[in-house]
Every structure is written in C-alpha cells, then in structure tokens.
Amino acid sequence: MSDNATGSAAAERGLPPSEPGGVASFEEADRGPIRRMQEFLHRFPTSIPFIVLLIGVVIFSFAAPGKFLAPFNFSLILQQVTIIAILGVAQTLVILTAGIDLSVGVIMILASVVMGRTAVVYGVPVEIAFPLGLLAGLACGFVNGVIVTKLRLPPFIVTLGTWSIFGALNVWYSKSETIRQADVQETAPFLQWTGTIIKPYDFFSNTLGLDLGFLKGWVLNYGSVVMLIVAAVIWYVLNKTAFGRHVYASGDDPDAARLAGINTDRTLIGVYALAGFICAIAAWVLIGRIGGVSPQAGQTANLDSITAVVIGGTSLFGGRGSIVGTLVGALIVGVFRNGLALSGLELLWQDFAVGVLIIVAVTIDQWIRKISS
Amino acid sequence: MSAATPIEPAALVPALKARALNKRYGRVVALDNADFDLMPNEILAVIGDNGAGKSTLIKALTGAVSPDHGEIWLNGQPVSFKSPIEARNLGIETVYQNLALSPALSIADNMFLGREKRREDLIGRMFRTLDKPYMQKVARQKLTELGLLTIQNINQPVETLSGGQRQGVAVARAAAFGSRVVIMDEPTAALGVKESRKVLETILRLKERGLPIVLISHNMPHVFEVADRIHIHRLGKRIAVINPKNHTMSDAVAIMTGAMAPPLDEAA
Ligand SMILES: Nc1ncnc2c1ncn2[C@@H]1O[C@H](COP(=O)(O)OP(=O)(O)O)[C@@H](O)[C@H]1O
Numbered sequence A: 001m002s003d004n005a006t007g008s009a010a011a012e013r014g015l016p017p018s019e020p021g022g023v024a025s026f027e028e029a030d031r032g033p034i035r036r037m038q039e040f041l042h043r044f045p046t047s048i049p050f051i052v053l054l055i056g057v058v059i060f061s062f063a064a065p066g067k068f069l070a071p072f073n074f075s076l077i078l079q080q081v082t083i084i085a086i087l088g089v090a091q092t093l094v095i096l097t098a099g100i101d102l103s104v105g106v107i108m109i110l111a112s113v114v115m116g117r118t119a120v121v122y123g124v125p126v127e128i129a130f131p132l133g134l135l136a137g138l139a140c141g142f143v144n145g146v147i148v149t150k151l152r153l154p155p156f157i158v159t160l161g162t163w164s165i166f167g168a169l170n171v172w173y174s175k176s177e178t179i180r181q182a183d184v185q186e187t188a189p190f191l192q193w194t195g196t197i198i199k200p201y202d203f204f205s206n207t208l209g210l211d212l213g214f215l216k217g218w219v220l221n222y223g224s225v226v227m228l229i230v231a232a233v234i235w236y237v238l239n240k241t242a243f244g245r246h247v248y249a250s251g252d253d254p255d256a257a258r259l260a261g262i263n264t265d266r267t268l269i270g271v272y273a274l275a276g277f278i279c280a281i282a283a284w285v286l287i288g289r290i291g292g293v294s295p296q297a298g299q300t301a302n303l304d305s306i307t308a309v310v311i312g313g314t315s316l317f318g319g320r321g322s323i324v325g326t327l328v329g330a331l332i333v334g335v336f337r338n339g340l341a342l343s344g345l346e347l348l349w350q351d352f353a354v355g356v357l358i359i360v361a362v363t364i365d366q367w368i369r370k371i372s373s
Numbered sequence B: 001m002s003a004a005t006p007i008e009p010a011a012l013v014p015a016l017k018a019r020a021l022n023k024r025y026g027r028v029v030a031l032d033n034a035d036f037d038l039m040p041n042e043i044l045a046v047i048g049d050n051g052a053g054k055s056t057l058i059k060a061l062t063g064a065v066s067p068d069h070g071e072i073w074l075n076g077q078p079v080s081f082k083s084p085i086e087a088r089n090l091g092i093e094t095v096y097q098n099l100a101l102s103p104a105l106s107i108a109d110n111m112f113l114g115r116e117k118r119r120e121d122l123i124g125r126m127f128r129t130l131d132k133p134y135m136q137k138v139a140r141q142k143l144t145e146l147g148l149l150t151i152q153n154i155n156q157p158v159e160t161l162s163g164g165q166r167q168g169v170a171v172a173r174a175a176a177f178g179s180r181v182v183i184m185d186e187p188t189a190a191l192g193v194k195e196s197r198k199v200l201e202t203i204l205r206l207k208e209r210g211l212p213i214v215l216i217s218h219n220m221p222h223v224f225e226v227a228d229r230i231h232i233h234r235l236g237k238r239i240a241v242i243n244p245k246n247h248t249m250s251d252a253v254a255i256m257t258g259a260m261a262p263p264l265d266e267a268a
C-alpha cells in the first residue's frame, strides 16, 4: 500500500521512477495486480496455453456433450495433431532464433517422396531409402541455414524461396505421381509402421496382465510415440546442452551472443539443419497416416505449425519459448477444430477461431515482453 | 611478487599493444591511427570524451570489430582476432559497454555463456549434458566474492535484474575468467557509490593476481585512485599517456577536451 503511494507521488512530481542506486525501490513501488500477473506470465509463459487448453476442453464438454469427452475422440485429436506437433517442434527451434521456416511443410513432403519413391518405385531397399529421406530433409534444412547466415538474408525471404525450390524438386522427383498404400505395404511396410495402431488397454493387459480400465477406448499409433520422442529429445537439447543455450542466446540478442563468444552462424546452421531433419521424421509419420505417398499431401502443414508455435507462447521475436508450449499449442488447435466441428458449427468457424487465437497469443506475448524493457 | 623486481626484460614487453589502428563507419572515423600499450600487471585507465572512440578501440583489440588496418600484439606475439571468441580463448576477457548479456537467460547461464561446462561422467560425454549444479555453484560463488549483489535466485533471468545488477554479472564474469588481460568499458556507469567501490576493489584484486587491467571510465576520482597510467583518447587516437602522480584531474580533463596541449613524450 505505502509502496504504491510513494510510487504515484513520485510520478505526480514528474520524477523518473528510477535513479542510479534507487533501482531496487522502483521495483517495489510499481506493483499492482496487473503488473504482478504480467510478471507471473513472464516467468511461466507456458501457463497461458495450458489455461487456454483447459478452457477449450471445458467449453466443448458442454457444447458437445457425450461426444467430445470420449477417449475415442481424444485419440482422434491426438492423431490429427501429431504431424503438426512434430513440424511445430522443428518450427520452434527456428523461431527461437528469431527466424521463421516457411519450408517445413514442403521439406516433409519432399522427404516422404524420397523415402517412398526410392523404395517402392526404384526398388531400393528401405534400409537405404529411409535414411536417404532423412538425409534429404537434413540437406534442405542445411541449405536454408547456409543461405540465412552466409548471404545474411531474412529467414522469411530465404525460406519463401526454398519453399518454391524444394517444391519444384518435389514435382521433379515425384513426377507428381502418388504411390498407393498397397504398393508401400508390399515393398516397404516399414514406412507405414508409424500408422500402426496401439490400444494401450490391450497392451497393458497382454504384457503385464494389468486391467487399467481408464485406458479402455484409447487408440494411439506409433506416430504419436514418435512425436513424443522427438519432442523429448529436442526439449533435452534445448534445456540441457550448450547448443540449446546458444539457440536461445542467438535469438535473444545476437550481438550480445557474439560478444559473449558464441558462434551464432554455426548455431543457426545447426538449427535449420536439425529442423529439416525433424521434418523428415514428420514425413515418416505422414506416410504412416495416409498409408501411401502423395506429393500433394500436407498443404496446410506449414501455417498450422507456425500457429501451434505461436499459440504455444513462443515469441516470434526470438529467445523465448518452449517445446512443451508448442505441444500444447498443437493440442489447442486440434481441440478447437474438433470441438467446434462436434458442436455442429461449420468449418469456417474453425478457421475463424484459430485466427483469433493467433492474434490473441501474439498480443499477450507483446505485452509480456514489455516487462524487460 | 613481481612488483619486487620491477625491471625484468619481460616487463618491458607490453601485455597488449597496438599500432595505427583505423576504423571507419561510413564518414565517421572512429579510430584514426590509434596506438595502444598495456604493460604487464598495470592498471591502465582510458579516458576520453563521448564519441572519442574508446569503445571502438576496445572492440578492435578484442576481435569484436575488425579494424580497417593496424597491428596488434599480445605479449609480443602478433595477433589478429576474427571474433571475440579468439581473443577470449587467449585469455582476454572483456566487459563491453553494452554488457553482452543474454536477457532471457539466467544469471548462471550468462556467466558461462559460450564456455558451458559439461558433466564429466559417461552421460555428460555421451549426451553432452551440462553440469548445471556446478555452473550454478560457481556463478553464485563468483558473485558473492564480488560482493556486488545479493542474488536470491541464480536461475532468474538477467532481464529481471536492475541495470546495476546486470553490470555486476558482466564484471563478475570477466573477473572470473580473465587469465591474461581484463578490459572493462565503463563498468561502473550504472552503479551507485557502494557498488562502484566493489568494482574498484575487484580491479585491484585482479592486479594482485598479476593481471593487467584496462579501465574505461568517466569518473576521474576513480581513475586517479586506481590507475597506474592514464591513456587519453581524443578524436579517434591516443594523444597522451600520463602518470596520475604527476598530473591533476583538471589537467587530465583539459587534455582530454583539447583545452590543454598534451604533454610530450612522458615516461610514465
Ligand atoms: N557500429 C557503429 N556504426 C556507426 N558508427 C559507429 C559505430 N560504433 C561507433 N560509431 C561511431 O564511432 C565513434 C566512436 O564511438 P565509440 O567508440 O563508441 O566512442 P566512445 O566509446 O569513446 O564514446 C562515434 O562517433 C560513434 O558514433
């Protein structure tokens, strides 16, 4: 109370709130409830997407009673967001460096075509075709990173260009031909493995003899498991390794990072290359989901991945954000699309809601960031 | 220790020396044939008006900017740093005027930025896991040693600190890792009286450890208190080096602003 009084008195006298040596008292003086909330969100930015997810779940439980809150429906949502979440993890890495990667979707498609066509059409053993696809993704990302750092061009422009280039390569290598599910199954079933269904209830009762009733009705696939592994590995890299610290520092303030002895170019190239590699893993999950290989698949994946990252609380200005946020962000997109559909609303309202979520998320981010200036 | 035997051949080789450094930014000549000499185990103050080129000089010496031409020697060996990492790897530690901290990272992360410590066990070697407890311990210890700030939480982001506290983190980092030369560009600019004293004490302690220190400062009492010699920078070049024992503060300011002719060829 008295702190607030002195703060406003100082403001009335037109004094600058902070003077050398008086900085500490300034921080005490300016603490209303809104300011405190701002500080809380600043410390725990991932709390917002969690709250939004919770609100969404509650609303749709009432809006679509019986249908939304069913294990089967949640399983469906999970399968629908798996690919977006994996691409979102790749996108998070790039956005943390204050960049953006418009080519994640097309890298995924190109990698899936390389895997599928090399194995099925050209008859190369899948033991070679699959790593070749991963390598293709890695190479695409590496090219992005090299252009961004060596030509010093904005990532938006670079990946807009490579989006087109990789897209052209995709048409060239795929000859715009789709590979049928049956053909993949016959020559390279490994590529479909990520689509294999797991029923957690059966799994635990068969292997451990446990009767876990709450798992009844859940249907997962190995794609979701792959997603969780990718997310866990990248979480580890970002939080527990020096490279991860350098990713945050390079996005936060690149000049300071360089002065502090970080090779920001190498960090950026590593980020884009790693992102490309993750897109190739998403390609594997994509083949599992649709069964075959289609050079036209996943057209909306690009923007959806950016949406998941932004709604998940990662700052487009770099240096701030988390993998957990992105996973929740992807879930939010899935829950809102699914919930609105089950509530009987037309498709256009899904897009409308996602758009609103993006703008609100960026607005909140801007507001939180004010605290550091 | 080495002060007891003042004239050794090694003592005559400057720890850091530069000749005819030039740096232009478009039309602005930030460095105009600037010379620089830092002798072993001395505290060299660098003073000069705003815009005189002091920060650019420091950046050129530490690889943060590449001079258009000019030569640099470290302990008599010619060097040319392409990045601050190279200077740092040779033991030159710098507190830049903008501090070079990463706002969103923690105090501990910032202390070890670019030289993170890995766990030494198998896990650390296989998965490159950082030894966070170690880094947190050392960071807390170094900050306490400096006595500059009472940190509640070594994991709090640097952006939640006041300007003075941030300066404390940057100074502690340089003091902790400098092994050949420590350079501080206006390290007390945002500090109060008490904190400034701590920084001056830190500088004197570094000298006791046998290191040479460069201190850029506008605070004449500080400069005259700790400096062995004073490098006066004006319009992009060194115009004099004076011994604080033979000159007053107003002399120094007069030379620095051009109101007084620089003394010729003083053996400091
Ligand atoms: N990155 C830069 N771009 C353009 N001009 C610069 C840059 N850095 C410094 N300068 C100019 O060079 C001159 C010297 O600056 P600086 O070295 O920072 O001086 P000091 O540290 O002595 O105040 C100034 O005129 C400044 O405006």
Ligand SMILES: [Mg+2]
Pocket: B054, B055, B056, B097, B185
């Ligand atoms: Mg300066």
